[in-house]
Amino acid sequence: MRAAGGVVILAMIAGSSCRADECQSFSASTMKANGAVAVAKWRTDYPSMRPNPSAQQPWESIKFREAPADYMNAVLGTAKTSFKIVDRKLVGTGQEEWYISQWLDYGNSGREPLMGLTKERSPDAKDLSKTSGDKYQVWAVGFYNKPGAAVFGEVFAEPCNPSFPVAIKFPNDTASVKFLFTDASPDEVTYLQGAPEYDAFIDPVPTGSGPTGHPADTRSIRTLRLLQVDISVKDSRSQETGWVFGTFVWRGPPKGDTLFDNLVPVSLQWGNDPGVYDGTIRQGWTNPDLRDVTYGWDERPTMGFMGRANGPADNIRSSCLSCHGAARTPRASIGLLGSGFKLSDLSDAAKVKAHVDTWFQNIKAGQLFQPFEPAASALDYSLQLEAAVSRMCQACQTGDLRGPTPNVCRSTGFYNRPVCNAPMEASARQRLLGLVPPPRQ
Numbered sequence: 001m002r003a004a005g006g007v008v009i010l011a012m013i014a015g016s017s018c019r020a021d022e023c024q025s026f027s028a029s030t031m032k033a034n035g036a037v038a039v040a041k042w043r044t045d046y047p048s049m050r051p052n053p054s055a056q057q058p059w060e061s062i063k064f065r066e067a068p069a070d071y072m073n074a075v076l077g078t079a080k081t082s083f084k085i086v087d088r089k090l091v092g093t094g095q096e097e098w099y100i101s102q103w104l105d106y107g108n109s110g111r112e113p114l115m116g117l118t119k120e121r122s123p124d125a126k127d128l129s130k131t132s133g134d135k136y137q138v139w140a141v142g143f144y145n146k147p148g149a150a151v152f153g154e155v156f157a158e159p160c161n162p163s164f165p166v167a168i169k170f171p172n173d174t175a176s177v178k179f180l181f182t183d184a185s186p187d188e189v190t191y192l193q194g195a196p197e198y199d200a201f202i203d204p205v206p207t208g209s210g211p212t213g214h215p216a217d218t219r220s221i222r223t224l225r226l227l228q229v230d231i232s233v234k235d236s237r238s239q240e241t242g243w244v245f246g247t248f249v250w251r252g253p254p255k256g257d258t259l260f261d262n263l264v265p266v267s268l269q270w271g272n273d274p275g276v277y278d279g280t281i282r283q284g285w286t287n288p289d290l291r292d293v294t295y296g297w298d299e300r301p302t303m304g305f306m307g308r309a310n311g312p313a314d315n316i317r318s319s320c321l322s323c324h325g326a327a328r329t330p331r332a333s334i335g336l337l338g339s340g341f342k343l344s345d346l347s348d349a350a351k352v353k354a355h356v357d358t359w360f361q362n363i364k365a366g367q368l369f370q371p372f373e374p375a376a377s378a379l380d381y382s383l384q385l386e387a388a389v390s391r392m393c394q395a396c397q398t399g400d401l402r403g404p405t406p407n408v409c410r411s412t413g414f415y416n417r418p419v420c421n422a423p424m425e426a427s428a429r430q431r432l433l434g435l436v437p438p439p440r441q
């Protein structure tokens with residue numbers, strides 16, 4: 001009997017379904033896929049304490065204003081030994097000190113099981129290349145390093161009732177890395193020719209660029225290629241925002257490890273260039289070698305808005321920092337992106353000014369985007385935390401999370417009753433889930 005009991009306890013420690021670092025009264029994870037496929041093993045065992053900030057990071061000796069590509073490569077280097085390709089999947093080495101966010105595994109854009117990818121905005125025609133169409137999907141998985149993950153440890157100390165202070169503040173040396181994959185055809189996006197293929201359990205095509213909202217139970221295994229890798233770093237030398245954000249594109253022909261060795265820096269920014277209406281960008285950099293590869297045609301003259309930084313998968317009306325500076329819960333009523341701006345408005349000085357003045361501010365940690373609309377918490381550029389709150393509160397609303405309503409759902413106004421709903425029938429649940437567009441739209 002004693003031996004049998006020991007086996008049970010060991011199984012509980014090893015089995016992911018029993019891990020106390022995930023919410024036990026939630027059982028509708030989109031990572032499960034009815035047990036049909038193997039599930040990615042990413043870390044959510046966040047460090048319990050913030051690491052000692054004295055440790056020197058390899059990017060700290062590089063001046064990002066003067067040597068942006070070197071800075072980016074130094075940041076990427078800290079991920080290179082942690083990830084590899086195995087069996088058509090991106091996996092960790094098992095020793096990686098990179099962690100995913102809780103609560104992104106719910107709803108129509110919730111994590112798929114094979115690589116833990118969440119659904120992103122579908123690019124418009126000619127976003128990815130001069131010849132790309134608009135029927136493609138983009139799926140992504142993002143990680144925080146130890147200093148960042150320690151903040152997640154504080155927030156998710158109680159996984160079913162996370163605690164959000166009025167202002168989240170990530171420590172210096174926080175870094176995040178995000179891998180974005182697409183099913184776009186390499187015939188149209190020629191820099192992807194020869195790219196390794198990955199399997200993911202995703203939506204049927206075509207999806208188009210409009211509102212998607214495919215129910216998670218219509219997914220199947222499809223082929224993706226790595227398109228873009230995003231990085232973000234909390235760096236005190238960025239007096240503008242406290243952050244440095246940049247992105248790489250996978251550019252063939254394949255070489256070396258065919259993962260990191262093919263990544264070419266696209267753009268980097270440490271500020272949004274507020275008040276700059278004519279494209280004279282001083283708080284960012286775009287790689288001139290990628291003209292006519294990732295930008296430089298009528299529909300995509302620049303990567304982000306008027307020369308600000310963004311990646312191929314991103315909307316030209318925005319920049320990395322404009323979207324991420326809007327991280328707060330709940331979101332401001334105008335959202336993350338001024339999607340109403342038309343490219344033909346670029347010649348209209350008043351419209352350009354209004355767009356820049358609204359979206360391209362330099363927000364600091366603790367500062368709220370659109371401060372006249374109250375929020376429960378300012379999220380210091382973490383849109384994963386923002387998505388985590390809204391998905392968890394949705395799960396409470398549909399009854400897929402049971403028990404007491406998480407405090408943050410009440411303080412944000414997402415769901416006000418003291419106890420989460422009783423589980424709903426499938427069509428009512430889907431109606432609620434369909435109301436929410438993919439997060440990066």
Ligand code: HEC
Binds near residue numbers: 323387
């Ligand atoms: C239109 C809005 C938008 C733009 C533009 C954007 N992002 Fe994000 N980003 C998001 C959202 C939403 C998430 C969280 C959900 C997810 O991971 O898919 C996210 C997540 C991330 C993460 C994971 C950590 C975090 O902050 O949540 C990183 C790193 C990141 N983005 C970097 C970038 C970089 C670099 C750029 C520019 C090249 C960029 N992003 C442009 C919306 C945007």
